Amino acid sequence: MTSAADRRNWVFSMLRCPRCGSELRWDGDRPVCCGEHGDCLGQQGYPVVAGQPALIAFERSVLSEAAMVANAGDSPVRRSKPVGLMRDAVRAALTRLEGGSRSAKINCRRFLDRLKKDASRAEPIVLNVGGAVVGSGAESLHDGSSGTGVVCFDVYASSETDFVADAHDIPLPDCSVDGVWIQAVLEHVLEPERVVAEIHRVLRPGGIVYAEIPFLQAVHEGAYDFTRWTDTGVRWLFRGFERIDSGVALGPGSALLWSITVALAGLFRSRKLGRLLGTGLFFWVRFLDRLIPRTFAIDAACGLYFFGQKSDRSISPKDVVASFEGVPI
Numbered sequence: 001m002t003s004a005a006d007r008r009n010w011v012f013s014m015l016r017c018p019r020c021g022s023e024l025r026w027d028g029d030r031p032v033c034c035g036e037h038g039d040c041l042g043q044q045g046y047p048v049v050a051g052q053p054a055l056i057a058f059e060r061s062v063l064s065e066a067a068m069v070a071n072a073g074d075s076p077v078r079r080s081k082p083v084g085l086m087r088d089a090v091r092a093a094l095t096r097l098e099g100g101s102r103s104a105k106i107n108c109r110r111f112l113d114r115l116k117k118d119a120s121r122a123e124p125i126v127l128n129v130g131g132a133v134v135g136s137g138a139e140s141l142h143d144g145s146s147g148t149g150v151v152c153f154d155v156y157a158s159s160e161t162d163f164v165a166d167a168h169d170i171p172l173p174d175c176s177v178d179g180v181w182i183q184a185v186l187e188h189v190l191e192p193e194r195v196v197a198e199i200h201r202v203l204r205p206g207g208i209v210y211a212e213i214p215f216l217q218a219v220h221e222g223a224y225d226f227t228r229w230t231d232t233g234v235r236w237l238f239r240g241f242e243r244i245d246s247g248v249a250l251g252p253g254s255a256l257l258w259s260i261t262v263a264l265a266g267l268f269r270s271r272k273l274g275r276l277l278g279t280g281l282f283f284w285v286r287f288l289d290r291l292i293p294r295t296f297a298i299d300a301a302c303g304l305y306f307f308g309q310k311s312d313r314s315i316s317p318k319d320v321v322a323s324f325e326g327v328p329i
C-alpha cells in the first residue's frame, strides 16, 4: 500500500452493508448499500464521521446516529476533555503504577508469528475489534511492524481506526480475515455470543482469534459495561474455536488493587481520589500476581485470555466442564 488514499480504498473495497451484507458504493459523500431488493435501510446511506464510514444498523444498536454525527465520531464514553500538564503527568504516573497485561505483549507476538506461518496470503489480514485506543501489549499491531494488514474499527473514530461499526454486525464478508484481535471489548457489548459468532463468520477457515476478557473487575465505561466471565465461561463463549491456549491476563493481585481503588473511591465519594490513593499507596499489591500459581490465579483473575482457531465444530457441554483448569472443588 502506497498512500493513505490507497489504504482507504482498499479498506472500503472490503466493507459491506452491516444490515444485509451487500457491497457498498459512494453516493456523494455517503456510503450506500448496493442491495438489490430495495428494502435495506442502508440504501438511505451511512454517515461519515471524522472522515470514516460509520457502518451501523442504528435501529438495533446502543449507538445513536444523531449523537455520533453531533460528536463527529468521538467516543460515546471517553469524551476528550482539556486537562493540564500536571494532571496529565499524574495520570501517566498512575497508569504506569497500575501496569498492564504482561501476557498480552507475549501473546501478541505468538499471534503474529502463527498468522504469518499459517496464512495463505503474503500479508495476512488482522481485524482489530475495538482498537480505537491501542490495547495494553498490542503496540506491535498498530506501529506498522507486524508484517500484517491490520484493519481496525471501534464504536468511535480515532487515528487508529479505519471505520466505525458495532461488533454485533461486523461490516465485512464471510471468511475475509486471517486473524481477529479483541481486547477488553466483550464486556461492553450487549450480546457477546452474537459478537463471537460474527468473529467466527468473518474469519477464514482455520483463522485465529485472541481475546482478553474481564473476570473480577468493577464496572468501567459506565452504562456501557454488561458482563463478566470465568475461565470455563470464556471457553463456552468461544466454543466454536479450538483452544490454542488460554489463561490469566491479569491476576488476583491486579483484581485486589482494582477493588481497593473502587472501595476508596466509594469511601471518599470520588473516583479520582480513589484511584490516586488506591494506586498511589497500594500499587505493589498487583505484584502478588507473580507469586500466585496458575490454578489459583485462574479462579480469581482480574482478566483472562483465550487464544483459539476457528473450527467447524463446537465443543460440547461436557467438553467445557473437562476444560476447567482452576482449583478442583
Ligand SMILES: [Zn+2]
Binding pocket: 017, 018, 019, 020, 021, 022, 033, 034, 035, 040, 041, 042, 043
Ligand atoms: Zn444493505
